[in-house]
Amino acid sequence: MKKSDQYYLTTPIYYTNAAPHIGHAYTTIAADVIRRLKRMQGFDVILCSGTDEHGVNVERAAVAAGKTPLDYTNLISEEFRRQWEILDLKIDRFQRTTAPNHAEVVRDLFERCLKNGYVYKGHYSGQYCIYDNLYVNEAKEGDPCPECGRTTETVAEENYFFKLSAFQDRLLELYEKQPDFILPETRRNEVLAFVKQGLQDLSITRTSIKWGIPVPNDDKHVFYVWFDALSTYLSAVSGENRWPADLHLIGKEIVRFHAVYWPAFLMAAGLPLPKRIFAHGWLLFENDKMSKSRGNIVRATPIKTVLGTDALRYFLLREVVFGQDGSFSYDALVGRYNSDLANGLGNLASRTVAMIHQYRGGIVPASDGHQQVAQSAKELTGAALDAYAKFEFSKALESIWNLISTVDRMIVEHAPWKLAKSTDPVHVQAVSDTLYTAAEALRIVTALVSPVLPESAAKIWDQLGFDTSLDDARESDLHWGHLRAGQKLRDAYGVFPRAEVKPSIDQMKALEKEEYARQQTLLGKTVEAEAPKATDAPIAPLAPAISIDDFVKVDLRVGLVKAAAPLKGTDKLLHLQVDIGEAEPRSIVAGIALAYKPEELLGRKVVIVANLAPRKLRGVESQGMIVAASLEGGLPVLAAFLEDVPVGSRLK
RNA sequence: GCCGGCGUAGCUCAGGUGGUUAGAGCGACGGUCUCAUAAUCCGUAGGUCGUAGGUUCGAGUCCUACCGCCGGCACCA
Numbered sequence: 255m256k257k258s259d260q261y262y263l264t265t266p267i268y269y270t271n272a273a274p275h276i277g278h279a280y281t282t283i284a285a286d287v288i289r290r291l292k293r294m295q296g297f298d299v300i301l302c303s304g305t306d307e308h309g310v311n312v313e314r315a316a317v318a319a320g321k322t323p324l325d326y327t328n329l330i331s332e333e334f335r336r337q338w339e340i341l342d343l344k345i346d347r348f349q350r351t352t353a354p355n356h357a358e359v360v361r362d363l364f365e366r367c368l369k370n371g372y373v374y375k376g377h378y379s380g381q382y383c384i385y386d387n388l389y390v391n392e393a394k395e396g397d398p399c400p401e402c403g404r405t406t407e408t409v410a411e412e413n414y415f416f417k418l419s420a421f422q423d424r425l426l427e428l429y430e431k432q433p434d435f436i437l438p439e440t441r442r443n444e445v446l447a448f449v450k451q452g453l454q455d456l457s458i459t460r461t462s463i464k465w466g467i468p469v470p471n472d473d474k475h476v477f478y479v480w481f482d483a484l485s486t487y488l489s490a491v492s493g494e495n496r497w498p499a500d501l502h503l504i505g506k507e508i509v510r511f512h513a514v515y516w517p518a519f520l521m522a523a524g525l526p527l528p529k530r531i532f533a534h535g536w537l538l539f540e541n542d543k544m545s546k547s548r549g550n551i552v553r554a555t556p557i558k559t560v561l562g563t564d565a566l567r568y569f570l571l572r573e574v575v576f577g578q579d580g581s582f583s584y585d586a587l588v589g590r591y592n593s594d595l596a597n598g599l600g601n602l603a604s605r606t607v608a609m610i611h612q613y614r615g616g617i618v619p620a621s622d623g624h625q626q627v628a629q630s631a632k633e634l635t636g637a638a639l640d641a642y643a644k645f646e647f648s649k650a651l652e653s654i655w656n657l658i659s660t661v662d663r664m665i666v667e668h669a670p671w672k673l674a675k676s677t678d679p680v681h682v683q684a685v686s687d688t689l690y691t692a693a694e695a696l697r698i699v700t701a702l703v704s705p706v707l708p709e710s711a712a713k714i715w716d717q718l719g720f721d722t723s724l725d726d727a728r729e730s731d732l733h734w735g736h737l738r739a740g741q742k743l744r745d746a747y748g749v750f751p752r753a754e755v756k757p758s759i760d761q762m763k764a765l766e767k768e769e770y771a772r773q774q775t776l777l778g779k780t781v782e783a784e785a786p787k788a789t790d791a792p793i794a795p796l797a798p799a800i801s802i803d804d805f806v807k808v809d810l811r812v813g814l815v816k817a818a819a820p821l822k823g824t825d826k827l828l829h830l831q832v833d834i835g836e837a838e839p840r841s842i843v844a845g846i847a848l849a850y851k852p853e854e855l856l857g858r859k860v861v862i863v864a865n866l867a868p869r870k871l872r873g874v875e876s877q878g879m880i881v882a883a884s885l886e887g888g889l890p891v892l893a894a895f896l897e898d899v900p901v902g903s904r905l906k
Numbered sequence: 907g908c909c910g911g912c913g914u915a916g917c918u919c920a921g922g923u924g925g926u927u928a929g930a931g932c933g934a935c936g937g938u939c940u941c942a943u944a945a946u947c948c949g950u951a952g953g954u955c956g957u958a959g960g961u962u963c964g965a966g967u968c969c970u971a972c973c974g975c976c977g978g979c980a981c982c983a
Contacts, residue, residue, distance in 0.1 A: 443910060444978045451979075506977085573918080579976080586918090586932095593932060597945055605942035612941070648919095652931080659931095659946095666947045671940070752943050824907080826982040845982035869983070872907095879983075890982090 256495055261297035263288055263501040266508060267306040267351065267486045270330040271315055273773040274337040276582065277505075277544060279554035280537050283567050284576065284647075285503050286343045290705035291642055294729055302490040303338070304349035305331040306483040308476075313465040319778040323465045327352060333776065340555055341563050342709065349490035351482055357467045359489035360482055364458075365470060366523035367416065373522075376415040376457070414459040414475060421518040422453050428517060428527070436513045437532045437645070438577040441506060445513045456480075456515065484516045487528070498526040506533040532645060535579035537570075552582060553773075556765030560758050564707040565591045565750075571647035571706055584759045591753055595710075598658050599699070600750035603714045605665065606692040607746040613674045618693055618719070619686035620739035627691050628734040630660045631698055635732050638702055647706070654702050661695045664688070693718065694737040701727045710749045719743045809865040810881065810905035812895075813840070818852035821872055828852060829874055834862055835902025843876035846890050861893040861905060 256262075265285045268278055282303060289301045307327035316326035331350055338345050349356060367373045426449055429435055429442065436442040459475040460466070466476030487499055504512050512531045520527050536543065539550040557566045569587050572594065574580025610616060622628075634657040641650035668688040673681040697718055704711035704724045715724050719741045816839050817831035828847045831839040842862065861881035868877045882890040 440911065440977075447909065447978065575919085589917095589932070592943095596943060601943055601945050603942095605946080607942095609941045655931085662946055665941075666939075669939080669941085674941090746942090748943060750943075752945080824981055843982095847982085866983090871983080872981080876983090 256497065257298070259296065259298050260496060261292045261299040261501075262491060262496045262499045263292070263299065263301055263503060264487050264490070264499055265301070265303040266504050267304045267349070267483050268334055269306045269309075269311075269483075270327045270334075271311045273330065273777060274334050274553075275544070276552045276554050276557075277537050278334070279337070279341060279566070280570055280574075281503060281505060281534065282338060282343050282345075283341070283570055284534060287567070287571060287647065287705050288501065288503065288645070289344070290708065290725075293725065294705060294727060296728055300346040300491070300496065301344065302347040302349060302487065303334075303345045304347075304486050304490060305334055305351065306479075306486070307331060307350060307352045308463075308466040308482055309479055310463055310465070313463070316465075321778075324352060329776065333773070337554070341558060341566075347490040349486045351467075351486055353489070355492055356486060356489040359492050360467050360477055360485045361470045363485050363488065363519065363523050363525075364414075364477070364481065366525070367519065370522055370524060372417045372420065373458070374415055374417065376413050376455070412461065412475075413457045414469060416456045416458045416481070416519065416522070418453045418456045418515065418518055421521060422449055424521055425449050425453075425514060425517060435530060436509070437530065441509050441513075441533045445509060448510060449514060453514070480511050480515050481519065484511065484519065487516075488525075499528040500530065502528050502531045504531060504533050506535055509533045532577070534577055535574070537574070538579055538581040540581055540583045551770075553766060553769045555769055556762045557587065559765055560762045561587070561591055561753060562709065562750075564710045565595060567706055568595060568651070572651045574648065576645050576647050584762060585755075588753055588755050588758055591750065592755075594655060595750040596752040598655060599703070599707075599710075599714075600748065602658050602661060602692075602699075603696060603717065603749055604746055606689075606696050607717050607743055609670060610689050610693060610743055611746065613670060613685055614689060616743045618737060618739050618741040618743070619690055621683070621687045621690035623691040623694050623734065624664060624687060627660060627664050627695055631657055631695055631734055634660075635698060635702060639729065639732075642705075651703070651706065654699055657695060657699055661692055661699075665692055690737070690739070694734065697737050698732050698734070700724070701731055713747075713749050717744050717746055806906075807865075808863060811835070811862050811864040812899050812901055812903040812905070813860050813862040813864075813878075814901045815855045815858050815860060818855045820847055820852060821874060824872055827872060828855070830855065830880070832860065832862055832878070832880075833901055834864055834878075835900075840864075840877045841875055842878050842880060843871040843874050844880040844882075846880065846882060846892065849890050850892070858892075859895060859899065859901070 263285060265282050268274070285301055285303070289299050292299045305327065307323075307330075312327055313323050316323040319326055321329075327350075331352075335345075335348055364373065426446070429446055429449075433442070436445055458478050458481040459469055460478045461474050461476075463476050463478070466478070467482055469475040469477065487502065488497060491497055502512050502516075509531070512533075517527050538544065539552060542550060544551050554566060565587070569582075569590050570580075573586060573590060610618065634653045638650040638653040641647070641653060665688065668684065670685045670688045673685045676682070696714065700711045700714045700718070701724065704715075704727060708724070712724050718737075811834040813832035813834040815830055816833050819829050821827040821829045821843060824847070826845045826847045828844050828850070830842045830844060832842050833839045840862065863879040863881065866877075866879050868875050881893040883893070
């Protein structure tokens with residue numbers, strides 16, 4: 255049985271199709287901060303992270319790199335682990351989906367679900383168009399393909415299905431009873447809307463994939479992504495009595511899997527549910543989504559090298575409202591570093607320690623401190639802890655910096671450097687009061703920021719003369735007056751040296767290039783060979799072989815876009831008029847509105863499937879189809895020619 | 907198209923149940939101090955609170971419409 259003082263939290267299980275970047279670091283840093291906060295509250299905390307290593311994408315990437323899937327994922331998994339080490343993130347359990355203990359847990363979960371009647375072997379059977387590689391759900395035997403008009407074939411395929419449909423009510427009840435099961439609220443609303451509109455059973459195995467965990471007693475099948483990956487949260491603590499997790503920290507793109515599928519799997523298996531799911535937002539790069547195709551991915555290690563890990567941690571948690579999207583930029587990073595860390599906390603530590611050395615021989619003087627500051631400290635500490643408890647990191651840090659600024663003001667107001675020249679006992683005590691107040695407030699601030707700035711806080715802690723580890727600090731240590739008179743301070747040294755803006759940005763950018771090159775070399779050609787955004791969506795298997803006669807049936811033509819307009823009522827559809835050399839331009843509806851603006855298509859040459867049977871889309875007849883590369887999870891890219899070609903030419 | 911969120915100083919954002927001159931931090935500018943990391947501290951400038959109506963004695967705060975942005979769903983064959 256799990257003990258009440260235990261806290262189990264997880265990061266997502268990162269997919270090993272790409273090397274770690276700042277986005278992975280963001281989640282993991284946040285988890286590390288929560289881990290330290292919970293420890294401060296006295297919990298026995300463990301943090302689990304890991305790598306999700308199965309699936310087609312990994313299989314393909316491995317082949318492309320000339321490696322076996324396992325060799326390949328060994329490499330990337332190790333790269334993730336190394337990354338967390340470099341960033342001083344303590345991962346208590348690092349679980350790989352390729353580990354033997356994990357396979358056992360997955361099979362066990364499956365068998366529990368099976369035994370309880372929530373898994374069935376589905377014979378998907380239905381109409382299938384072999385030409386378009388398309389399942390036509392609504393068609394009956396002998397019906398034509400809506401795409402090409404040719405007769406569909408009846409196919410039957412075996413898959414294991416999970417009866418997700420049986421859990422709609424229970425899930426809604428869960429969300430109702432535990433309103434904070436999914437945070438923030440906006441994500442909860444989305445999940446509610448999704449579940450309320452009805453749930454379909456989920457296919458949880460594949461026969462087309464080999465790189466995965468075989469289904470018990472039926473090893474033609476391999477578990478498909480979510481059944482496999484989500485179980486990691488169980489396998490990371492198998493045999494430890496740690497389950498259920500207190501918190502799954504995730505990115506907003508995987509909310510559905512964690513908030514719908516995962517609880518349903520666990521309900522089906524009769525296992526306890528996680529207590530809470532928190533989805534943070536995305537880290538944008540200067541308002542653009544980071545992506546390989548844009549080439550604007552940032553890695554964490556160059557930032558560590560130039561400004562230190564704490565600078566990165568502070569920036570991410572202070573600048574970004576946790577739960578919302580936030581943007582990263584080098585300017586903002588260095589700005590925050592200088593104004594908040596160097597000029598704020600760093601300078602306060604520096605001046606406080608220096609003055610006590612200078613005016614009191616490095617010994618903390620006896621005093622109760624200024625009561626006004628003590629009062630502010632009490633209030634602001636309370637506010638910060640409240641915010642921390644709600645994962646409102648930016649708010650918590652704001653409160654703490656408020657206290658720093660209060661202390662700075664107090665120091666100027668009492669100007670100890672003036673009174674220190676006097677031997678009047680009243681003045682002597684006044685100086686002591688000011689110095690004690692500054693040191694005690696600094697002590698509290700340091701302990702309070704230590705979950706976010708562990709490395710720097712430890713340095714200040716050391717300068718204040720403590721021998722204990724800040725890791726052992728507890729919330730009760732935050733009360734005013736714990737600093738003892740007579741404590742001997744250590745020498746002062748800079749904790750956050752001020753950064754020159756341009757040189758440090760240049761240096762980070764240079765290191766960023768090196769780091770990118772290093773990762774690329776590590777992974778061989780695979781980094782470049784990858785699709786811009788790889789997801790775990792199934793990759794369509796190669797269509798069946800056709801003869802040249804079959805190919806000739808497809809009439810591809812060069813067309814010129816004469817007109818283009820959005821199709822109202824849709825996000826993705828454009829209505830085009832395309833001249834392919836006929837008397838009238840063709841009316842073609844294409845799902846490319848997210849990738850292309852109508853005006854940039856005008857006058858552009860495109861490739862058209864000219865003999866595709868016409869079909870109405872949203873009430874508009876589409877007399878053909880535009881040929882485009884369809885990237886997984888990405889935007890379509892139109893086929894085009896490098897040389898100019900006449901309108902109407904046929905492609906062979 | 908449906909559902910939800912947002913639009914407040916150059917930037918990032920606060921502004922329960924409507925009530926005197928709309929706030930903070932950063933940045934800019936001016937000044938001050940010297941314990942300190944050319945830091946601190948004090949002060950100044952800057953906002954028709956997306957637009958247009960409406961309710962009200964009174965609206966950034968409520969209502970309606972519209973515009974723009976962001977999510978989710980639908981849609982994308």
